[in-house]
Amino acid sequence: MPQVTYIEHNGTEHRIELEAGQSVMQGAVNNNIPGIDADCGGECACATCHVYVEGDWLPRTGTPGEQEASMLSFAATAQPNSRLSCQIRMSEELDGLVVRLPEAQH
Amino acid sequence: MNAPANVDHETLAASLPLDRIDVSDPALYRDDVWMPYFRRLRREDPVHYCASSMFGPYWSVTKYKDIMQAELAHKVLSSDSSLGGITIRDRPKDLRLPMFIAMDPPRHDEQRKVVQPIVAPANLAKLEHIIRERVCRILDGLPRGETFNWVDHVSIELTVQMLATLFDFPFEDRRKLSFWSDCATALPEAGGVIDSEEKREEVFAECLAYFTNLWNKRVNAEPRPDLISMLAHGEATRNMTPREFLGNLILLIVGGNDTTRNSISGGVLFLNQNPEEYRKLRENPALIESMVPEIIRYQTPLAHMRRTAIEDYELGGKRIRAGDKVIMWYISGNRDEEAIEEPDRFIIDRKRPRQHLSFGFGVHRCVGNRLAEMQLKILWEEILRRFPVIEVVGEPRLAVGQRDAVEAEGVRQVRHRDPAHVQDGRGGRLPLGARGAGVSDPHPVQVVQGPLHPLDTGVQGVVRSGRAGVEAGRRGGVGQLWRGAEQRVPGERPLGLGQRLLHVADRQVRLGDHRCHRGEHLGEVVPGSAVGPGVGGGLRRELLVDQQVTGGDHGERGDR
Numbered sequence: 109m110p111q112v113t114y115i116e117h118n119g120t121e122h123r124i125e126l127e128a129g130q131s132v133m134q135g136a137v138n139n140n141i142p143g144i145d146a147d148c149g150g151e152c153a154c155a156t157c158h159v160y161v162e163g164d165w166l167p168r169t170g171t172p173g174e175q176e177a178s179m180l181s182f183a184a185t186a187q188p189n190s191r192l193s194c195q196i197r198m199s200e201e202l203d204g205l206v207v208r209l210p211e212a213q214h
Numbered sequence: 215m216n217a218p219a220n221v222d223h224e225t226l227a228a229s230l231p232l233d234r235i236d237v238s239d240p241a242l243y244r245d246d247v248w249m250p251y252f253r254r255l256r257r258e259d260p261v262h263y264c265a266s267s268m269f270g271p272y273w274s275v276t277k278y279k280d281i282m283q284a285e286l287a288h289k290v291l292s293s294d295s296s297l298g299g300i301t302i303r304d305r306p307k308d309l310r311l312p313m314f315i316a317m318d319p320p321r322h323d324e325q326r327k328v329v330q331p332i333v334a335p336a337n338l339a340k341l342e343h344i345i346r347e348r349v350c351r352i353l354d355g356l357p358r359g360e361t362f363n364w365v366d367h368v369s370i371e372l373t374v375q376m377l378a379t380l381f382d383f384p385f386e387d388r389r390k391l392s393f394w395s396d397c398a399t400a401l402p403e404a405g406g407v408i409d410s411e412e413k414r415e416e417v418f419a420e421c422l423a424y425f426t427n428l429w430n431k432r433v434n435a436e437p438r439p440d441l442i443s444m445l446a447h448g449e450a451t452r453n454m455t456p457r458e459f460l461g462n463l464i465l466l467i468v469g470g471n472d473t474t475r476n477s478i479s480g481g482v483l484f485l486n487q488n489p490e491e492y493r494k495l496r497e498n499p500a501l502i503e504s505m506v507p508e509i510i511r512y513q514t515p516l517a518h519m520r521r522t523a524i525e526d527y528e529l530g531g532k533r534i535r536a537g538d539k540v541i542m543w544y545i546s547g548n549r550d551e552e553a554i555e556e557p558d559r560f561i562i563d564r565k566r567p568r569q570h571l572s573f574g575f576g577v578h579r580c581v582g583n584r585l586a587e588m589q590l591k592i593l594w595e596e597i598l599r600r601f602p603v604i605e606v607v608g609e610p611r612l613a614v615g616q617r618d619a620v621e622a623e624g625v626r627q628v629r630h631r632d633p634a635h636v637q638d639g640r641g642g643r644l645p646l647g648a649r650g651a652g653v654s655d656p657h658p659v660q661v662v663q664g665p666l667h668p669l670d671t672g673v674q675g676v677v678r679s680g681r682a683g684v685e686a687g688r689r690g691g692v693g694q695l696w697r698g699a700e701q702r703v704p705g706e707r708p709l710g711l712g713q714r715l716l717h718v719a720d721r722q723v724r725l726g727d728h729r730c731h732r733g734e735h736l737g738e739v740v741p742g743s744a745v746g747p748g749v750g751g752g753l754r755r756e757l758l759v760d761q762q763v764t765g766g767d768h769g770e771r772g773d774r
Binding site for chain 1: 568
């Protein structure tokens with residue numbers, strides 16, 4: 109199964125295997141990774157599963173769609189490599205993906 | 215829907231024809247009986263059309279997932295103040311206030327982003343220290359071993375201090391903020407300080423003048439991290455009209471004051487109602503983390519938000535037409551069995567406590583949600599350090615209708631219960647103070663709840679005739695009653711809005727200076743609600759007549 113590495117704001121790393129099709133947010137929630145709140149449960153409606161896509165993974169995860177961009181524009185700590193992890197679906201192509209978690213989910 | 219007094223709401227909610235269910239009825243909130251009606255709608259008609267209510271026709275969206283869908287459909291379901299904004303009540307057109315919560319993108323986004331940095335992580339970290347210091351001071355100053363008013367001493371004081379800080383508002387004048395908030399949300403028909411829209415506009419003018427003075431000072435100074443300075447220097451806000459400035463002020467004042475205040479009060483109440491949860495909390499203060507969102511869910515400080523369809527739109531299998539009013543009932547979605555396990559229970563260690571609708575979702579999601587949570591979290595941390603128990607000793611007082619919906623607020627459900635009794639952490643249980651003396655509430659506070667607003671058109675309510683032989687008694691004068699102006703067939707009388715029928719006179723009855731005829735209807739004016747047709751222009755009247763006068767002497771005197 110493809111793997112994702114989540115790096116908490118304090119540097120703690122979690123390497124997790126996710127089934128293809130699962131969202132990166134779901135993987136974090138299912139594995140109790142601190143720093144992802146996902147208040148809306150994956151509806152792209154709250155920006156509390158915000159992650160920074162590490163390195164050169166961004167072209168492969170894709171960039172935010174309209175709704176996601178709109179929500180991200182209200183996130184306090186958004187950067188050019190910001191994504192909402194509920195909108196990133198795992199696939200074999202994303203095996204090895206690394207995402208960093210922001211200071212806080214706002 | 216105006217249900218008669220003493221009705222069994224479970225039965226009524228289950229037996230009413232669907233098209234008669236009107237969940238905007240203020241009495242449902244005042245009496246805290248809204249639950250079975252929403253439960254029925256969620257099961258049988260989750261997107262429900264009510265053709266006639268005091269607010270006109272409207273759709274109710276009652277299920278969590280449908281509310282979520284509506285929140286995301288902001289291109290079709292508009293928040294714009296010119297269409298009616300975000301509250302079930304349509305305010306008079308010329309008095310509608312533009313404010314960013316009642317705007318659609320892109321203008322909404324531009325204005326919101328001006329104030330948003332005030333609650334960014336870095337600023338919150340600074341505020342945390344200030345909040346903790348104040349919480350400590352407030353808690354350390356509370357009376358010990360006697361009853362006191364929790365709402366006033368803690369809920370209002372803490373939120374008003376916070377607001378004063380965010381605005382960098384003169385601290386000694388901070389209670390003006392809660393006054394303005396209360397005025398903004400007051401219902402004129404309730405006959406309080408704000409008994410007309412004109413009066414409200416006068417207070418608004420005073421508020422605007424005060425803040426304009428602050429604006430003028432700050433616009434000419436270097437930008438600072440307070441809300442007024444941010445608005446004065448913000449690209450999207452520095453050229454606001456006075457009306458727009460006022461609108462955004464009211465939004466920030468009400469949004470920052472009233473909602474958190476209710477959650478602060480609600481938390482104390484819920485823990486008292488659920489002693490097992492309180493025990494869990496005392497044994498494991500780390501549960502504060504999950505308790506805070508649970509309080510916010512369970513309280514649901516804003517019962518609803520409204521949208522207006524600008525195109526036809528399909529939701530939950532129903533066709534909503536362009537122009538229709540759509541009410542998202544957060545208070546119902548937060549009790550949706552399909553989204554939340556055991557939703558009617560207050561459980562402080564839920565697995566996914568943050569999954570609730572109280573902050574809304576989508577582009578209008580509450581901008582201050584983290585600040586609100588932080589205030590509650592710090593408050594409970596400091597409470598647990600000091601007091602093993604805060605005991606509510608008064609009866610909860612639920613009222614309806616003193617508050618008009620301002621945009622930030624919407625129909626509200628507020629539940630305060632006071633006074634509270636603090637038990638001192640240093641010793642055993644302290645005397646129960648006033649309760650022992652039989653005085654349940656030495657610090658009365660008018661508390662409000664509910665969708666409430668002026669009742670301006672008729673709502674049909676079926677009222678069964680009074681019990682045979684019963685006459686209305688009076689307590690405190692006939693001014694507290696209404697009398698039916700016309701006689702109709704007992705049992706099918708349409709009630710005026712804000713009225714509740716108590717008795718049908720079965721003989722002539724004299725009430726104070728009034729003489730009621732046989733068959734005439736006598737009832738109460740629902741406290742705090744507007745007075746309906748046929749009630750002689752009265753305003754708020756506390757009623758309470760349920761005193762039966764026995765014997766025939768009143769009837770006889772009625773003849774004199």
